[in-house]
Amino acid sequence: xxxxxxxxxxxxxxxxxxxxxxxxxxxxxxxxxxxxxxxxxxxxxxxxxxxxxxxxxxxxxxxxxxxxxxxxxxxxxxxxxxxxxxxxxxxxxxxxxxxxxxxxxxxxxxxxxxx
Amino acid sequence: xxxxxxxxxxxxxxxxxxxxxxxxxxxxxxxxxxxxxxxxxxxxxxxxxxxxxxxxxxxxxxxxxxxxxxxxxxxxxxxxxxxxxxxxxxxxxxxxxxxxxxxxxxxxxxxx
Numbered sequence: 001x002x003x004x005x006x007x008x009x010x011x012x013x014x015x016x017x018x019x020x021x022x023x024x025x026x027x028x029x030x031x032x033x034x035x036x037x038x039x040x041x042x043x044x045x046x047x048x049x050x051x052x053x054x055x056x057x058x059x060x061x062x063x064x065x066x067x068x069x070x071x072x073x074x075x076x077x078x079x080x081x082x083x084x085x086x087x088x089x090x091x092x093x094x095x096x097x098x099x100x101x102x103x104x105x106x107x108x109x110x111x112x113x114x115x
Numbered sequence: 116x117x118x119x120x121x122x123x124x125x126x127x128x129x130x131x132x133x134x135x136x137x138x139x140x141x142x143x144x145x146x147x148x149x150x151x152x153x154x155x156x157x158x159x160x161x162x163x164x165x166x167x168x169x170x171x172x173x174x175x176x177x178x179x180x181x182x183x184x185x186x187x188x189x190x191x192x193x194x195x196x197x198x199x200x201x202x203x204x205x206x207x208x209x210x211x212x213x214x215x216x217x218x219x220x221x222x223x224x225x226x227x
Contacts, residue, residue, distance in 0.1 A: 004158070104161070106158030106159045
C-alpha cells in the first residue's frame with residue numbers, strides 16, 4: 001500500500017512570496033490533515049478535511065493560509081504572502097475517516113525555508 | 116498553553132537496557148493517548164496508543180503506562196535497540212475527536 005505522498009520535499013522562498021504544497025493521501029482515506037511543525041516543536045494541526053469538507057480549521061491563519069481538497073482526494077495548502085515565521089515542515093496525514101480514534105499516517109513532509 | 120508536555124528533550128541509553136520516555140498533560144478531557152516515532156527526513160509513524168479506560172498497553176518491546184490521577188504517561192522500550200534511536204512524540208485526543216495535540220518530542224539515542 002502506497003503511503004502519503006507530498007511534494008515538493010524542500011522549498012526556499014523569500015518573505016512575501018507565495019508557495020503551495022501538494023498532498024496525495026493513502027487510497028481510500030477520507031480524512032486528511034495538514035500539520036505545521038516548527039523546529040523544536042511537535043506537529044500542530046492546521047486543518048482537517050473529511051472528504052472535501054472542512055472539519056476543523058481553528059488553528060489555520062486564514063489571513064495568509066488557505067487549503068482545499070476539491071475532489072475529496074488530493075489537497076493543496078497555500079501560503080500567501082509568506083512570513084519568516086512560516087519556516088517549518090508541513091506534514092500531511094490521512095486516516096480512514098470512519099470515526100473515533102484512528103491511526104493517522106503521515107507523509108514525509110515539505111520543509112519550507114522563508115528568507 | 117502547552118497541553119502536552121515532554122520535559123526531557125533528549126535521552127541516551129545503552130543497547131539492551133530499558134528506555135523510559137515521559138509525558139505529562141494538563142487537559143483532563145483527553146481520553147486517548149498515542150506515541151509516534153520520527154526518523155530524520157521522514158514523517159511520524161504511529162507506535163502505540165492507550166485509552167483512558169486502561170492503565171497499560173503492551174505491544175512487543177513497547178509498553179505505555181497511563182496514570183490518570185497524575186496526568187502522566189510513559190513509554191517503556193525493553194530491550195532498547197540502536198534502531199530505536201529517533202524522536203518520540205507523545206500525543207493526546209479528547210472525546211471522539213481525531214484532532215491530536217502533540218508534545219515537543221524527546222530524542223532517544225540508543226548506543227551500541
